[in-house]
Every structure is written in C-alpha cells, then in structure tokens.
Amino acid sequence: MQLNELKAVDYLNMVKSREISVEEVVRDIFQQIDRIEHTLKAYLFINLEEALSEAKKMDRRIKDNDIPPLAGLPVAIKDNICIKGMETTCASRILKGFIPPYDATVTSRIKDAGAIIIGKTNLDEFSMGSTTKNSAFQVTLNPWDINRVPGGSSGGSAVTVASHETLIALGTDTGGSVRVPASFCGIVGIKPTYGRISRYGVISSSSSLDQVGILSKGVKDTAMLMNIISGYDPLDSTSSHISVPDFLLSCTGEGIKDLKFAVPKEFFKQELNIEVKERVADSLNKILKLGGEIEEISLPNLEYALSAYSIIAMAEASSNLAKFDGIQYGLRMEGSGDLEDMYLKTRSEGFGSEVKRRLILGTYFLSSGHYEDYYLKAKKIRNLIRKDFENIFQKYDLIIGPTTPIPPFEIEERIDNQLTMLLADTYTIPVNLAGLPALSINCGFTSKERLPVGLQIIGGPFQEEKMLRVAYNLEQELKEINTVEPNLLF
Amino acid sequence: MESNTVIGLEIHIQLLTDSKIFCNCSTDYIDREPNSHTCPVCLGLPGALPVLNKKVVELALKTALALNCHINRTNIFHRKHYFYPDLPKGYQISQHDQPLAVNGFLEIEMEEPLENKKIRINRIHMEEDAGKLIHLEKDGAAVCSLVDYNRSGIPLLEIVTEPDIQSPQEAIVFLQKLRNIVQYLGVCDGNLESGSMRCDANISIREENSGRLGTKTEIKNMNSFKAIKEALDYEVMRQRKLIEQGDKVSQETRRWDEESGETVFMRSKERAQDYRYFPEPDLLPLTIEQSWIDGIKKNIPELPAERKERFMVDYHLSGYDANRLVEVKPLGDYFEKAAKSYNNYKKLANWILGELLHYLGEENIGMEKSPVSPSALVGLLKLIDQDVISVKIAKNIFEQMFKTGQSAAVLVQNSGFTQISNEKEIDGIIRIVLRDNPETVQDFASGKEKAIHFLVGQVMRHTKGRAQPDMVLNLIKERITEI
Numbered sequence A: 001m002q003l004n005e006l007k008a009v010d011y012l013n014m015v016k017s018r019e020i021s022v023e024e025v026v027r028d029i030f031q032q033i034d035r036i037e038h039t040l041k042a043y044l045f046i047n048l049e050e051a052l053s054e055a056k057k058m059d060r061r062i063k064d065n066d067i068p069p070l071a072g073l074p075v076a077i078k079d080n081i082c083i084k085g086m087e088t089t090c091a092s093r094i095l096k097g098f099i100p101p102y103d104a105t106v107t108s109r110i111k112d113a114g115a116i117i118i119g120k121t122n123l124d125e126f127s128m129g130s131t132t133k134n135s136a137f138q139v140t141l142n143p144w145d146i147n148r149v150p151g152g153s154s155g156g157s158a159v160t161v162a163s164h165e166t167l168i169a170l171g172t173d174t175g176g177s178v179r180v181p182a183s184f185c186g187i188v189g190i191k192p193t194y195g196r197i198s199r200y201g202v203i204s205s206s207s208s209l210d211q212v213g214i215l216s217k218g219v220k221d222t223a224m225l226m227n228i229i230s231g232y233d234p235l236d237s238t239s240s241h242i243s244v245p246d247f248l249l250s251c252t253g254e255g256i257k258d259l260k261f262a263v264p265k266e267f268f269k270q271e272l273n274i275e276v277k278e279r280v281a282d283s284l285n286k287i288l289k290l291g292g293e294i295e296e297i298s299l300p301n302l303e304y305a306l307s308a309y310s311i312i313a314m315a316e317a318s319s320n321l322a323k324f325d326g327i328q329y330g331l332r333m334e335g336s337g338d339l340e341d342m343y344l345k346t347r348s349e350g351f352g353s354e355v356k357r358r359l360i361l362g363t364y365f366l367s368s369g370h371y372e373d374y375y376l377k378a379k380k381i382r383n384l385i386r387k388d389f390e391n392i393f394q395k396y397d398l399i400i401g402p403t404t405p406i407p408p409f410e411i412e413e414r415i416d417n418q419l420t421m422l423l424a425d426t427y428t429i430p431v432n433l434a435g436l437p438a439l440s441i442n443c444g445f446t447s448k449e450r451l452p453v454g455l456q457i458i459g460g461p462f463q464e465e466k467m468l469r470v471a472y473n474l475e476q477e478l479k480e481i482n483t484v485e486p487n488l489l490f
Numbered sequence B: 001m002e003s004n005t006v007i008g009l010e011i012h013i014q015l016l017t018d019s020k021i022f023c024n025c026s027t028d029y030i031d032r033e034p035n036s037h038t039c040p041v042c043l044g045l046p047g048a049l050p051v052l053n054k055k056v057v058e059l060a061l062k063t064a065l066a067l068n069c070h071i072n073r074t075n076i077f078h079r080k081h082y083f084y085p086d087l088p089k090g091y092q093i094s095q096h097d098q099p100l101a102v103n104g105f106l107e108i109e110m111e112e113p114l115e116n117k118k119i120r121i122n123r124i125h126m127e128e129d130a131g132k133l134i135h136l137e138k139d140g141a142a143v144c145s146l147v148d149y150n151r152s153g154i155p156l157l158e159i160v161t162e163p164d165i166q167s168p169q170e171a172i173v174f175l176q177k178l179r180n181i182v183q184y185l186g187v188c189d190g191n192l193e194s195g196s197m198r199c200d201a202n203i204s205i206r207e208e209n210s211g212r213l214g215t216k217t218e219i220k221n222m223n224s225f226k227a228i229k230e231a232l233d234y235e236v237m238r239q240r241k242l243i244e245q246g247d248k249v250s251q252e253t254r255r256w257d258e259e260s261g262e263t264v265f266m267r268s269k270e271r272a273q274d275y276r277y278f279p280e281p282d283l284l285p286l287t288i289e290q291s292w293i294d295g296i297k298k299n300i301p302e303l304p305a306e307r308k309e310r311f312m313v314d315y316h317l318s319g320y321d322a323n324r325l326v327e328v329k330p331l332g333d334y335f336e337k338a339a340k341s342y343n344n345y346k347k348l349a350n351w352i353l354g355e356l357l358h359y360l361g362e363e364n365i366g367m368e369k370s371p372v373s374p375s376a377l378v379g380l381l382k383l384i385d386q387d388v389i390s391v392k393i394a395k396n397i398f399e400q401m402f403k404t405g406q407s408a409a410v411l412v413q414n415s416g417f418t419q420i421s422n423e424k425e426i427d428g429i430i431r432i433v434l435r436d437n438p439e440t441v442q443d444f445a446s447g448k449e450k451a452i453h454f455l456v457g458q459v460m461r462h463t464k465g466r467a468q469p470d471m472v473l474n475l476i477k478e479r480i481t482e483i
C-alpha cells in the first residue's frame, strides 16, 4: 500500500508514533499526482516545493517532540478559499492573478494545527454548477469513470481525495457542492450547520447558503478535521457561538438503537434512479438491523425548494460578484479609456457563460419592481421549508435518503442529460435553504457500471454528532464495499 | 403668482469612532499615506466579511435621541449596489427600510420673522463611507486616476429631513444648529470643509394656489455654510426664473460650482438608478435592547438649547449673549471655566464675545487653542475692577497677552501701565493742560460744556491713558471753577 492511500486518522497515528515520516507521505502524494493528475485535472495549483519543505520542517518538529494536532497532514483546498500568497481564482478568468494577502479562517486554523497544503482544487466557476465542468481552466474527470463528471462544485477536492492525490480536502457547499461530488466519487462529504464553520476568507458565492465542508476517505477523518475547523470566529458575524463538541467521540462503538429516522417520501419520486433507490434501501435495512427506527414522512414544501434556491442563490451571487470590476485585482480589460467601457469589457471577458446567466437573472430578481415577486417570495418559501424541517426534527433525530437521484452522469452533454444535471442537487438544496448539517456517505455501487451511490444523512441544527455516529456505524457495516477503490489505470 | 420654496436636506456626518464601521482599521485617515489605513474588509477583498462596530451604533443612537427620533429596535443593514472605483465591493453597506431611527424633529429659532420652527427628521441611518478618487494630471491633461481607500469604511450617519425648510436662511440655521448638537454630543466634529459633515439639498418651488409640490432638483458639492447659502439662493432663483418664463424644472442632480457661482447640471434623475437593495446576508439583524437606549439617554450631555436657558438663569445673561456663547461648544466651556472665579458675568461675556473672538478670528485659531486661558482673562478683568488699569489699556494688554501668552499682571508690571490713581500726580498734569489751552478753558467757562471733553482727552494723552477719565473730569471742573 502506498502511503498516500492512508486515511487521515491512520496517517496521524503513524506519524505521531514515528512509523512513517511526513516527507515520505508527501512524496507519495506527489508521485500519485504525477501519475494521474494529467488525466483527472483536479488541481488548479500544486504547491509542490513549499509542501515538501514544510514536510521536512514538520519531520524535524516531530523529532523534537513538538507535534501539532494535524502533524503535517496533507490537505487539498478548494480554490475559492483564500490562502495567503497563493493564487486564488474560483476557477474564473476574472480572478486570474489574484493573490490574497490574507488567510481564510479555516486556512489559518489548519495551518496553525500543522497541516500541509498540497494544492488548490478545481471547481465550477464561483461554485456555480454541480459538475466541475464549468471551470474556466479545465474539466475535472471522475476517477471511477473518466467519461463521467465527478460532481460539483467541489469536484476537484472530491477527486483528489478519491484518487489519493491528498489525504483529505476542504470544499464548500452552497446547494450540495460538497455532498454531490462526495456521492459521485464514493467518499464522505460533510456540510456542517450554517454558522458552524467560519466563512471568513471563503470567496462568497451565496452568503446565506455557503458553508465550508470536508471531503474525506472516512467518517473518523471527517470528525477529526471538524474538531479543528469548527467554532465561532469574531471575523464572521454569521458564525455561531455554540460550543464545539469532540466529534471523534461520535465515532465509537456506541450504536444507533436510540435514534429515530425519517425518510421523506419526496426523495423517492419517479426521477429517482432505480439502482440508487436499491442501494439506499439496502442502507435503510442496515439501519433497521442496527436497531434504528425508520418512518416515512413528508416535507410538503420541498417541491418549491429548487425555485426558491435558484432565486436566492442567484440574487446573492449577483451582489457578491459585483466586486469583480477590474479595479483592484484580477483581470482588467482596458477598453476605450472610459470607465463604463472598462467595466463592461472586464466583466464580459472575465466571467463564463453560466456565471453570466446567473448574474443576469440574480440582478433581475433584485431589481425594483421584481424584488417582491421573486426575492421576497423565495424568502417566504425558504421559511416554510425551514418550518417543515423543524417539525420533522421535533419527532425524529435524523432524515435519511439518497444524496443525488442519479449516479454520476456522462460529461458529454446530451439533451436528456440537461434535465438530469438539473436534478443532481434537488435533494441537497433544501438542506442549505434550512441551514442544516448533512453528510453523504458511500452506500454501494450501481451494478453494471460500478458507479458510486451516496446516502445522505440530514441532521437538525448543530446535530452533527448524531449524523457522524450513524455514518460511522454504517461505515462499519459497509466495510466490504468501502474497501472498493476506483481503478486508476489510465 | 405666489410661490413657496421647499427644501429638504440630506446630511452625512462622519462619526467620531476610533475604528471603522466594519473592521479594526483606524479612522484617523486625513493626510495619511494613501491606502495605509486599510485591510481586506475595507478594501472589499474577496472573502472578507464585515463585523459591525458597536460604538457606531452607540453614537448613532445618541444622535437619534438628541433629534427626538423613534428608535427602531430591529435594525437591518442593506446592500446598496452601484459601480464606482471608490466603492470596492460594488455595493455600499447601508440601511434601507428598517433604518436606525425615524420621525424626529429639530426646533430652530428664526429671527425674521421671529418664530420657533420644527423641522421634522424623516430618518437617520448608518452606513459606510467610500474611498476617494485622485485624478493625476500632467500639463493640464488627465493621466490616470488612483483610488485611496483610507476613507472606505469610515462610519457615516445619514440624516434626512422632511421638506419643511422654506428658505436658504432656514437651511443654514438648521444646519448650524445640527452641527452644534453633534459637536455637543461628541459624535462628529462637524467640519464641512474637511467633509466630516456633508450636505445635499433637494429644492423645489411650490405654487401656492395649486398646493402641488414642484419638481425638485438635488444640489451637491457644497463644502461650507457660505457655499450652501449661495448655492441654495442661486437654485431658488434659477427655478423661479424657469417657472416665471413658463418653463419646466427638470428632475436632476446639480453640482454647486464655487468659481462660477452657479449650480450646474450633473445627471438626470428621470432614469432613476436602481440600487437593488437587499438585506446584507453577512450581518445578522441588529437588535437594540431598551436598556441600551435608556443608558444612552441618561448619558446624553446638556445640549445647546438647555445650556442657553441655564446661562440666562444662572448668569443673568441676555438671550442674545447666551445664544452666542453656546453656539460653539468650546466657547460656552470657556465662559463657564472663567465664570467659576469671576462674577461680573456680563463683562466676562462681552470680553469673550468681543476681544477674544476678534483675535481668534483674526489669527484663525480654534477656541480650544486660545493663547489666553480663561483664568488669564479673569486676571485681566480683575485688574480693571481694581482700577489698576483702564479699560482702554486693558484692551491693549489683552492684545499682548494674546500674542505672548503672558499674564496680564506681568505685562502691566513690565510696561508701567498701572493706572494713576494718585490725585496729586494727575493734578500736576491738569495744570499743564489748562495752561496750554487757555481758549478752550475760556470756552468752557462761557458755557460750552462740550469743551471739557477736549481737555479730558488731553490729560489722557499725557498720561498715556493711565488716568481714570471720571476722576480727570471732576478734577478739571474743580480747577476751572477755582480759576
């Protein structure tokens, strides 16, 4: 076994007990990157030299018994999270050349804990998409089938984890951007409660929906990194003061007999792929076997979620992306010397077509005369959806269902694919609208194409511990399928 | 055709906090190296988030309470979108339909006609200031524009009046009173020239018989009270002329041009800018507890109107003098410091409003930096009261005190300006004067009463003003009757 195939918690144990050195692991990672990255195209920037020198430094620290919690853990970071001195583009031409003079709070927290940053990963431009095809720079491929998308928008982060080009990765989730790629790449992806993790330094797509998430090879890895990056940040007014538990305590032998699960019937409508349905049903049986109680419930306002989400996400994005005007940083097209002309040319040249489409719609939704009809109505629906969830969580501990209605689809756009693509995040979007935590874990594969299927576990506000506990128990039950790896022979 | 002038004001004041409204950068930005007082937040860098400075809310509440406003307990910040290089985020964080305060008023006193008048305050809200553009020129041609973001994120309060103001003079009285209040509250230094207080005006002319509001224009770029007065006078005249000619006033924004003394067209308001306001998702709604409001209410300092009343009662000053003393806070403070050790209040007020203001104005020195301290002035006045020097000499001494910073006692000592109260000494001088002016003496003796004043003047000249005029007059009368 190559050292880059280690899970993060196993790595930490072995490094701390000096069985392996940080440098060995980092070298194995770069070897893997060397071997497959030109095919998968998951990284936008690879931090080779700095990572190696950091690894050497960390080995010396460990030798001196100065062992920080993350002890050189190799981490990949989605390219919409600021790292001081490292180009951050959001996979957009408009930010080409932007080098943040500061670290995002999550960046500084993992750096302070001793992590090593392997590189910046690809995404759909400004997180707008669920395929990682909408990057201005490259299309990232799914390691399970390179003709298929890895999901998005944190597709780059998911692929680096699934193909062992890092040990763990950070992503962001606005409408499923961590969970969908986790599902499509057969790994664990968590989107914590809105406010659980600071957004400071995360380039906003839609401020009220965005949340930093983790992509990992196992539930314990997720819990371990949650411990490091969670918690109130004075630099983010929307971050929560709620205390942070030790999430690793959720990954113990404690069972799930005390837990009640709700399965929304809206997640099992005709659009649901039959094989996805079967794999999720298998998991539900496992939960029953473990002593969990399951009931079917209804979330009546779910059918409006996509419309409400689109309006809120696009409206906020149109505002958040107004700052990209060519004045201070990034791309500037000089134009005719006239200010307005410079704005027009810069933004026309700098943004991709999907981003433009959303900015135009978002601007429309906020414009006077339309604000009440769109944005305000969408906010009302959002409240209804939030109430639906609140009602459920009064009686049940967790909601469970598929992460996506379909397995990873082909990159080549076909007409019937367009609809499928729109469906990809229908089960993840409501969670962001309600600000809830959710996690996707692999629960098996489609029979013919052997494509990963994700199970989504949704918790009440700040109920990540319960989610992790269930995920950990399922992971133990599903050990045989969890050892299946993508064959990276391309 | 009868018509009325209708003016509404929009005033921006920079709040005197130590740090900016949404970050920790210092607000001490004037004359600093460009972009030296900035951080990711006030530069609007991608990923940076605002955190509200509570001190801003405190100063804003103080102002709103002093202006008799209703405080909204739930405040929402909104984003106001427009593109301009000095606005780094593409939007300004401001307030929209849930501002800090609404429905206030400020009472002003007009002299002609003499009346007290309430100017209603429509709303007060908090927002952030923008950066500043610097246009570089070479040989008179524009080379490039640079942006200095030191001002970006300075806390602002926008105060909007109802269109209750009926003349440019009223606007000035209102603004002076408002400035006075914010200075008293310590929330703003109220400097129009440096831009810590800015005023835009909406003006229209209402035809009396129709009662309809006329089309209004907005006037910008008025950087002093003088400019405001002139700009408003000009604009009122311009609009009246248009209406008299049967033309229409068009809805537009105009700029006051100091050099030409005209308001000039800036942009049309017919295609109204759509700011696409929506609630700032990066900030939580701000809930203002009643206890916070009560606490601030308790700590609001004495305001000019109350102080004026107190000056009239405690110091028996006329309304006019009291008003002038409280008009500028440091002036009132100066008076009160001096009044602690001097009880001829009328005389004290006269000296402060006369000599002191005269020299301060001449040298363009602020009250706080007066070279003559309140106790020094009292020292001088006491010398007059003790007949050590005459009023005339005191004025001379005051000028020297102002220039040298020395005390009256020292200056009087050194210059031998002490009053001659010795009758014998004066008597000698009188004899010389009478001897040298026999005709004038004759005139007086023959009934020309006024002739004596010439003789008194001569004595004063000989004594270099060191004699007491009353004593001189009496002595001259005595001597002449003796003759």
Ligand SMILES: [Zn+2]
Pocket (backbone or CB within 6 Å): B020, B023, B024, B025, B037, B038, B039, B040, B041, B042, B043, B153
């Ligand atoms: Zn700042």
